[in-house]
Amino acid sequence: EPEVTQTPSHQVTQMGQEVILRCVPISNHLYFYWYRQILGQKVEFLVSFYNNEISEKSEIFDDQFSVERPDGSNFTLKIRSTKLEDSAMYFCASSDNRAGGEQYFGPGTRLTVT
Amino acid sequence: GEDVEQSLFLSVREGDSSVINCTYTDSSSTYLYWYKQEPGAGLQLLTYIFSNMDMKQDQRLTVLLNKKDKHLSLRIADTQTGDSAIYFCAEPNSGYALNFGKGTSLLVTP
Numbered sequence: 001e002p003e004v005t006q007t008p009s010h011q012v013t014q015m016g017q018e019v020i021l022r023c024v025p026i027s028n029h030l031y032f033y034w035y036r037q038i039l040g041q042k043v044e045f046l047v048s049f050y051n052n053e054i055s056e057k058s059e060i061f062d063d064q065f066s067v068e069r070p071d072g073s074n075f076t077l078k079i080r081s082t083k084l085e086d087s088a089m090y091f092c093a094s095s096d097n098r099a100g101g102e103q104y105f106g107p108g109t110r111l112t113v114t
Numbered sequence: 115g116e117d118v119e120q121s122l123f124l125s126v127r128e129g130d131s132s133v134i135n136c137t138y139t140d141s142s143s144t145y146l147y148w149y150k151q152e153p154g155a156g157l158q159l160l161t162y163i164f165s166n167m168d169m170k171q172d173q174r175l176t177v178l179l180n181k182k183d184k185h186l187s188l189r190i191a192d193t194q195t196g197d198s199a200i201y202f203c204a205e206p207n208s209g210y211a212l213n214f215g216k217g218t219s220l221l222v223t224p
Contacts, residue, residue: 031210043157043202045211056209091156095210102147103212105157 002026004106006092012112013082021077021109023092032075033093033103034067036060043091049075082113118215120203125221132190134218136203141184143205147212148177148188151200160201161188190220198222 005024013019025032034046047057049067066078075094079086089108095101119137126132138146147162163170163177163186170177176189190197200217207213 033211035212042216043204043212043214045207045213048209048211056211058211093157101210102145102159102162103210104159105149107156 004092004094004104006090006106006109008109009107010110010112012114015084015113016081019079019082019111021079021090021092021111023075023077023106024073025075025092025094026104027073029094029096029104031055031095031101031103032067032069033095034077035091035093035105036088037091037108038088046077079111082111084113087111087113118203118205118213120201120215120218122216123219123221125223126193128193128195128222128224130193132188132193132197132220132222134188134190134201134203134220136186136188136215138184138186138203138205139213140205140207141181145206146177146179146186147204148175148186149202149204149214151202151217153199157202193220193222195222195224 007022032049035043037043045058047061048055064080068076089110091108092106093103095103144165145162148160149157150160151157161172161175163179174191178187200219202217203215204212
């Protein structure tokens with residue numbers, strides 16, 4: 001069964017450093033998403049991406065964040081200058097082209113900022 | 115904005131039924147979703163219901179939707195220890211982003 005994959009599973013970085021989290025969505029899906037979950041809290045939406053552009057973003061997704069689909073398979077989230085409060089589990093998700101199509105999540109990348 | 119509300123904890127005995135409740139915010143939501151998160155793992159889409167349905171059954175899972183009260187429930191029949199996890203209710207916002215509840219931790223005891 002096709003699945004969303006994410007790398008790395010765990011990333012440790014120092015405050016102020018740039019990180020890139022990588023995702024490979026399900027191959028025939030057209031909508032891509034990033035969410036995050038701070039430890040013990042609920043899952044929060046960051047950004048959605050369709051047709052090579054951001055379709056929606058939350059207040060969390062400020063100028064420090066960017067997304068890119070550099071090729072036909074990868075979808076990346078970049079945090080330009082990490083802060084302690086960026087420590088969280090970051091989930092990538094994808095869905096097909098139906099409105100309200102189910103979103104399938106990857107296993108997540110745990111980002112620890114020290 | 116308003117939150118999707120769920121009770122935080124539920125404990126049941128193995129073999130009993132579990133009912134996890136959720137109150138969502140937008141009566142125009144087209145789909146409503148249940149996700150399962152096992153310890154240290156990602157979010158697994160369990161089931162979903164379209165807003166024109168009152169009930170959906172999928173093996174041991176039954177989803178009930180009360181649109182008037184904006185209430186969604188997930189019933190797990192014959193609950194097993196492997197069902198112990200956090201269960202999230204989610205609704206789409208005006209775009210396609212999902213708005214999640216805080217999750218219900220289900221503990222199944224032998």
